[in-house]
Amino acid sequence: MVSSVLKAIQILETLGNNENLGVTELSRNLEFPKSSVHSILETLASEGLIEKVPETSKYHLGLKLIELGNRAQLNLDICKISHPYLKNLNKLTDETVHLTVLDNDEVLYVDCIESEQWLRTYSVIGLRAPLYCTSVGKAVLANLDYSHALNIIREKGLQRITENTITDEKIMIKELETIRNKGYAIDNMEHEDQLVCVGAAIRNAKGEAFASISVSGPAARHNISNIDELGESVKEATREISWKLGYRSGSIN
Amino acid sequence: MVSSVLKAIQILETLGNNENLGVTELSRNLEFPKSSVHSILETLASEGLIEKVPETSKYHLGLKLIELGNRAQLNLDICKISHPYLKNLNKLTDETVHLTVLDNDEVLYVDCIESEQWLRTYSVIGLRAPLYCTSVGKAVLANLDYSHALNIIREKGLQRITENTITDEKIMIKELETIRNKGYAIDNMEHEDQLVCVGAAIRNAKGEAFASISVSGPAARHNISNIDELGESVKEATREISWKLGYRSGSIN
DNA sequence: AAACGAGGTTCTTATATAGGAACGTTGTTC
DNA sequence: GAACAACGTTCCTATATAAGAACCTCGTTT
Incomplete structure (x- = not known):
């Protein structure tokens, strides 16, 4: 190491979260000596990973x-493999489509195609979200080992974010079962008010649910009747992607 | 330093260009000792900047x-500022739109909105291209100091890439003058066969042309008659962006 | 305008590390 | 299946560096 x-x-990460920090601010934030911060910043800047604003001597990502x-x-x-399927789902639904991967017991948004409609979900590549209150997260969570899933739920907790957030462990466990049965997860304004999403998990060759896709849009456009239709489309896409990744389902699923 | x-x-860059390299390959490529490469890889992997494929002990970007x-x-x-204008140009033209910034005497593609048409320019965020044979590049080149532009042209050379590439210095200098007069640059298959682009430069508050926008599509759709119309749209977008960045043109331009 | 304060920069040395070399481990050849 | 080859990993020490402290620079206060 x-x-x-x-x-x-760590400096890069800090600069990612707070743009335009100086040597002293970084040194205080991270509790590194100023001189160390200084020489590292110099090196990072020399290669263009960060940029120094000459007027202020502050730095931002480069x-x-x-x-x-x-x-x-x-x-x-x-x-690579999923992008065409995202495009396809986006065409089909005219809603924003996301690809996430499981990372550190959270979902990380790694690809996105935005809806063309005026009222639409925003692009969020590079952001993270918890598992328990997003469709992409729940879809993955439902397909992890039971003990692993339970661990994550208990460690991270089920914080209330909106009125609809599932905050009770028992209800969540039932929800995960429903998701496994249906093959897709619905987030009915559990993470953000007025935002409804449907997500399904992608499995790798080892059968691990490590990524997921979702379609999301305003609640006004997604009622109980059409959400399941969307869910089936998403599920079909993930089934095909999982196949391309080498997953060969043993069961009827 | x-x-x-x-x-x-440097290891990250190398892994960006060649996916899935091992310790020895990296050590040979970069002429660093294996042990140094090893400990750096370990550190990078611990923070998720790279990932180690356990089966092969090879690494890729994370x-x-x-x-x-x-x-x-x-x-x-x-x-941030340009994105809405890109969207707008994309809507208006139904062609792929790019944003590039000048970096190391090249253009770096930093944003892109793809056309929805079957035959379209591919998305290339993160890639680089030379100045002399792209619309985004020429637009910037035309608005640099004359001596600086000439320096770049002479240092980098005018390599022939397609039949239409401008390889003669005198012709290029005239071309740059034309671009300054028109306010936009046309790349008529100078970088890639059958690909036509129109680009215009964006200026910062200091008046430096440091970025540019282009619209690009197949030659089949862009003849002499409509290319200038596109050019005017692109020029107008860059004018508004430059204004937002604090550029206040002194001349009639 | 002098004194202060807050930041960036430079200096110096105890200390952690780079890198050569030796050691494991895996898989390939004969 | 033994010997080899190629690569990843670990070890040790000469050497480069982290980090504390002093220094500089600029802006603000009294």
Whole structure:
């Protein structure tokens, strides 16, 4: 383990969360000595991972990171394979479509195609969300080992975010069963008021649910009657992607 | 300057260009000792910037980089401000629209909205291209200091890429003058066969042309008659963006 | 306008690390 | 199946660096 590299990464993360910080602010935030921060910033800036605003001597993330991030996205198998299916779902539904992967017991949004409608879900690539209150998250959660899922639920807790958030463990366990039976998860304004999503999990060759896709739109457009139809489309897409990834379902599923 | 951080960055870049490299391959490529590569990889992997494929002990770029890259993109003022204009141009033209910034005497594609048509320009965020043979590049080049532009042209050279690439310095200098007069640059299959683009430069508050926007599509759809119309739309968008960035043109331009 | 304060930068040395070399481990060849 | 080859991993120490402290610079206060 290389401490300076570790520090550099933490600096990048901090700059990602708070744009335009100076040496002292970073040093205080991270509790690194100013001089260390300074020399690391100098190095990062020399390669373009961050940029120094000369007038203020403050730093923000740089162009090279955009380049690397997109390279990472292109190299990520799941993105490559899923993108056409996202496009297709977007065409079919005219709603915003997301691809997420499980990372650190959260979902990380790694691809997105926005709806063309005026009232639409916003693009959120690179953001994270909890598992228990999103369709993408619940779809994955429902397909993890029971003990693992329970662990996550208990460790992270079921914080109330909206009126509809499921905050009771027993109800959540039933919900996960429903999701397994249906093959897709519905988020009925559990994460954001007026936002309804349907998500289904993607499995890798080992059968692990490690990613998921969702379609999301305003509650006004998604009532009980059409949400299941959407759910079936999403489920079908994930089934095909999982197949391409080498998953061969043993059961009738 | 911190050598280990510098090495880490070079490793990330190398992994961006060649996915799935092992310790030895990286060590050979970069001429770093294996042990150094090993400990840096370990550190990068611990934070998720890269991922190790356990079966092969090879590494590729990780999820955290997608996150950081998108954070960088969101924080980049020019992206924030330009995105609505890109959307608008895309709607207006139904062609693929790109935003690039000048970086290291090249253009770096930092945002893109793809056409919905079957035959379309592909999305290329994170890629780079030379200045002399792209509309986005020429638009910027035309608005740099004459000596600076000439320097770039001479240092990088005018390599022939397609039949239409401008490879003669004198012709290029005239072309740049035309671009300044018109306010937009046309790439008539100079970078890729059958691909036609129109681009215009964006200026910051200091008046520096540091970014540009283009609309691009197949030559079949863009003849002499409609290309100038597109050019005017692109020019108008860049004019408004430059204004928002604080640029107050002194001349009639 | 002098003194202060808050930030960025430079200096120096005890300390952690880079990197050469030796060691494991895996899979390939004969 | 033994010997080899190729790669990943671990070890050790000369060396580069982290980090504390001093220093500089600029803006603000009295």
